[in-house]
Amino acid sequence: MRKGFALAALLAGLSGQFPISHATGWNMPVGVSQVSRDVYDLHMIIFWICVVIGVVVFGVMFYSLFRYRRSKGAKAAEFHEHTTVEVVWTAIPFLILVAMAIPATATLKNMYDASEADYDVMITGHQWRWQYDYMGEDVTLFSNMSTPKAQIAGTEEKGEHYLLEVDEPLVLPVDRKIRLLTTSADVIHSWWVPDLAVKKDAIPGFVNESWTRIDEPGIYRGQCTELCGKDHGFMPVVVHAMEQEQFDAWLAERKQAAAAEAGGVDREWGLEELVERGEKVYATVCASCHQAEGQGLPPTFPALAGNQALMDDLDRHIDVVVNGVSGSAMASFSGTLSPVDIAAVVTFERNAWGNETGDVVQPADIQALIAP
Amino acid sequence: MAPQSPPKATLEHSQSASGSATADGFQEEHHYRSGPLRWLLTTNHKEIGSLYLIFSLAMFMIGGAMALVIRLELFQPGLQMIQPEFFNQMTTMHGLIMVFGAVMPGFVGLANWMIPLQIGAPDMALPRLNNFSFWLLPIAFTLLLSTLLMPGGGPNFGWTFYAPLSTTYAPPSTTFFIFALHMAGISSILGAINIIATILNLRAPGMRLMDMTLFVWTWLITAFLLIAVMPVLAGVITMMLLDINFGTSFFNAAGGGDPVLFQHLFWFFGHPEVYIMILPAFGIVSVIIPTFARKRLFGYASMVYATAAIAILSFLVWAHHMFAVGLPLVAELFFMYTTLLIAVPTGVKVFNWITTLFRGEITFETPMLFALAFVVLFTIGGFSGLMLAIAPADFQYHDTYFVVAHFHYVLVPGAVFSIMAAVYYWLPKWTGHYPDERLGRWHFWLSVIGVNLLFFPMHFAGLAGMPRRIPDYALQFADFNMASSIGGFLFGFSQLLFIWVVVKCVRGGVKAPANAWDGATDLEWTVPSPAPLHTFETPPDLRDFKFH
């Protein structure tokens, strides 16, 4: 029974004693934006209120338990009602709550005001990666977890940012108001970066608004926080905040790369290069469902290896990948993979794991399918 | 509602002819059956109560074993034991089984046993319906568990089964999951109807509503909550069924629906549901503490009003589970304020319990130990609930282990401890023997230590950023998880002691008199221990009875 005290003391001690570092440690991170600091303050205020109430309440309780035990000869008193006391202990908590609600309301209003942003980023959740569109800039990136499978399986030592690292972070400028528009292409995901105190669900078919203004350059890590299927635990969010000039340079470079990528569609591609590229696409995008060796997870996710019906029907293969299968987890990839990637991954699938069709799918043909 | 007492003479028979009825071959089953068939066909509230309690214990073990699978996988970072698909099924099934299979039937079992005894009724109002309510449960849960063996596996979308993960993207077995939940829902509704009818109609003459024990009161209000919200759950899973099998668009924006609609409907059920799991616990603690403090419950009337206030408020707070889904600002504020308000009536309860202890004459038998631990640990869980209610802060807490810590504090050392307290408290009445006090203490202390080691570190893991429902986690959460897992096994295996105590007590032990606890004053302690199969066949005379 004495545990109540011990726990409260432990909690109080710990929160003071441990320095607050970013997204590690024992407590909520203070974070790197005004909003995150406001939230942290709210958190600490309510925490201390609870501690104080806890000390008083448990104090009286343990006092009674020690003082009024029968073994010490206590004799029960008779009283069982006292209107004044009861009114007081209804009113005081109420007032405390009102006091609490005032700063909370202010912070919430601020968090909801996404107007006058400098940049708009559309964040789309996919099973299981994030897509970032810099709206009005024609730059789109896909952000996949980059932790190797071997680390997860335990056959390789786990790195410092195990599970919290991606191939392409969301790059943002500091000191700018960024409006974040979240949505999803399949199930509900939730985009969360503790250091920014931004957590917003990504709802398929709807768009949610939130915003942030980052104070310090740095790399901030978070995760998807809404159960979104099998690899929900492997869908990290990484934000790389940098100074405006760096950001501008990065954005310009990105635009060029996108243009170059578009150019690749027109040329004739060979089997080797498509398979090589397709293997990468497969590993980052498709393997989560259809598995590393194409064996799938029947009956939910069909096998692609040794799938004779599929190998006999090239058109259907392309159609499924381009348009998806409606009403199933198989999404349409025409909007999320480039024509080159689609051609590459289909070619790869038709020439891997014992599927030896020798088929080569040209990006130009895919392009023609998507935008006739 | 005005206090009403049924007229003493309740013998007026229906007017219709009674002679001709025997002519059409009606045979009344006069004798009690023996053997296993007796348990299958029983209409006796005590036997049905025992069936519920046994079922609940079995489900607690199964759900607990699943939790231990979860804890085993989370013992250290990396995927060791199981694959993510199976992990999700374990999380989902654990939540569903504990909520619908362990805690709710546990409380219903106690209600069946104790409500007729505490109000001086011969049985439940509708005894056959009572048996039907029970037998739906094993059928429903057998079906639910069998989904784990179906192609594609069982439900893997969390106990909250948000669409579209639970519709378009769900395994084929989801249809069976829906039907299992339908059956559990029917069982709950019918059980609740029975409880209300019993309490309102079968009180012994002379017992007014404000004479009832708090256990009966809290159950009356809980039953009302059940009847109000279980149909909403039935409705929303029916809509899922249509989305899955008939191509409707309720939760699909492409056709004009909205996935968030699912969440509104679910939580309109779901939030009152969590109070369904705590109000009877309040009732139990409110009868145990006065007994062992040997002092009348402080503030009986305010306890009743507080319970009612909590129940009413519980219909107005549901979207506090949805702060991060992008509600309009006004909605967000409304639900934040209403949620905060719930702390007021709950605080009244806590203060009343503590004032009951104040200047009492306290002893620490096992039921009392569990009840006291309930007060402390539930309050800690309530505090974290209050933190969650602060919407801007909930953006940081939501869907992290901080939430997992919160609800396990209110559910495990809350609801589950209260059920254990009740079992220790009423075992003498049920079996005629006292439970072994020494083993009971061992069970208690191991449980208290285990449960805190299990759930306290989850606060830190959550604040540090660990999301819930993940099979693997980043390295900075490793220590917290290891501690939790050790605590989980300690707590889990301590429950074997509990089973041992119960079995031992059923088989024998120190004989208990009619009033097993010297501070106990409620009506159930006036009948012999063990309570005979039939009690209060003629209503007790309460003219000289001192209520609470």
Added chain:
Amino acid sequence: MSGGSYYVPASSKWPILAGLAVGLFMIGTGIVLVFDTGMVLLPIGAAAIVTVMALWFRDVIRESRRGLYDAQMDRSFRWGMGWFIFSEVMFFLAFFGALFYVRVFALPWLDGEGAKGVSALLWPDFVASWPLMNPPDTNVVGPEAVVSPWQLPLVNTLFLVASSITLTLSHEAFKEGYRDTARNCLAITVLLGVLFLIVQGIEYYEAYHHLGITLQAGIYGSTFFLLTGFHGAHVTIGAIILAVMLWRIQKGHFSAHNHFGFEAAAWYWHFVDVVWIGLFIFVYVF
């Protein structure tokens, strides 16, 4: 049992058999829906439910006729039926809630209005309307036309309102001891219920085959069939219950003072009626 005035049946096999029957029915339905085969368990389960219910109620009727039930028992039945109907109210409330939510919040948001209007980014061409003829995603084909409230639905409204009146007449007549009048009025009530169902059948046929209102036709079709379908199911059940009551009157089961079975059926029927008024207003008219 014995001694006490409150009747407690010693034991009964119907509850557990009813549980098994429900289980059988649900598993049977699941097998048909999920595996698309095995129309075996489903009908067996349905038949079992009907049989067990009949036998269970037979016991209750016999106990009642043997005078085993006292006034207190009667009150238990009343509380039971009352709260059961309350649970049904909540069931329909969920469906009405869904309808309101979609109309007041979801569709305007998808069209760019209100707090979540940014959602229109995803559906640039979508225009919200109710009834929703053109769902946001053009792959979902909306209805071509809607059911006019002033034709078949109005007829149905009249049927149900009339049936409520005839039912009340029947009840009043019964209480006054005019058994034949009561029986005739009840027969008309059942008939009106059946007519309602026939008209609804015609309306569904029209909806599917001429108006393009289907379950797949976006949220309008979804809510339309959800609400009218579950209401129709309740009318069916209500009509069957009333038919049983007709049979029981015929058999002389009830007395002018003691006929709770009949009253419960009447409560249920009125409840179904009130739900229809809600439907007529919010599904058809507005």
